[in-house]
Amino acid sequence: MNDLCNDIIFIIENYDLYTKAGMPLDSIKPIFDKVCDKLTRFLKDYEVEYNTIEGKPNKPFIPLYALRDPKFSKYMTQGIYVALLIKRNEGIYVSLNQGTENRKKIDILNDKNKFKRKANDIIATYGIEYKNNIIDDIDLTSNIHGNLKRPKSYEEGNIKAIYYDIEMLKLYPEKFLRDIIWFMELYRKVLLSGRSEVT
Incomplete structure (x- = not known):
């Protein structure tokens, strides 16, 4: 688990490579591939992919992994999925998230509330540890500048999340993986509780 967390910490700490003319994206891609391979080994029933679009100085790019069942969500922009979202230079969110692209805000909010109710019902059956650590809102934009449309879309799409800063990743690598599996x-369960409602 340490190797997985160490690779993720490298991505977190090198976030600015996406928005500054430092190292080409291809130079960091092998690290993304390593994380993807490790996650795939643990999540054999799901697809794992990451976003490889290179950012620009005025258009911040959020490094992320999308973990999903392709029967319910074929793309990062549709349906719901679990996202691993990097917060610039600070940490990572494990987020139950929904696609928001080309959708009206009222539809995003209605679906978010619907999925949140389902998630709350499921979470209520688990122990206090999960209830205390799960958060409703994520923050990807407070320490970045420019066109924030893309990171804000992930904030808007978040249904439930848990957050690990760099120090927590170093101290609790096994727990981090357990939390990913728990979010999957x-x-x-959210999908199965309302399969006919998910598109």
Whole structure:
């Protein structure tokens, strides 16, 4: 687990490579591939992919991994999925998230509330540890500047999340993986609780 967390910490700490003319994106891509391979080994029933679009100085790019069942969500922009979202230079969110692209804000909010109710019902059956650590809102934009449309879309799409800063990743690598697996189970149960409603 340490190797997985160490690679993620490298991505977090090198976030600015996406928005500054430092190292080409290809130079960091092998690290993304390593994380993707490790996650795929643990999540054999799901697809794992990451976003490889290079950012620009005025258009911040949020490094992320999308973990999903392709039967329910074929793309990062549609349906719901579990996202691993990097917060610039600070940490990572494990987020039950929904696609927001080309959708009206009222529809995004209505679906978010619907999925949140389902998630709350499921979370209520688990122990106090998860209830205390899960958060409703994520912050990807407070320490970046420019056109924030893309990171704000992930903030708007968040349904439930848990956050690990760099120090927590160093101290609790096994727990981090357990939380990812737990969120995949939450994702599966939310989908199964209202399969006909998910598109």
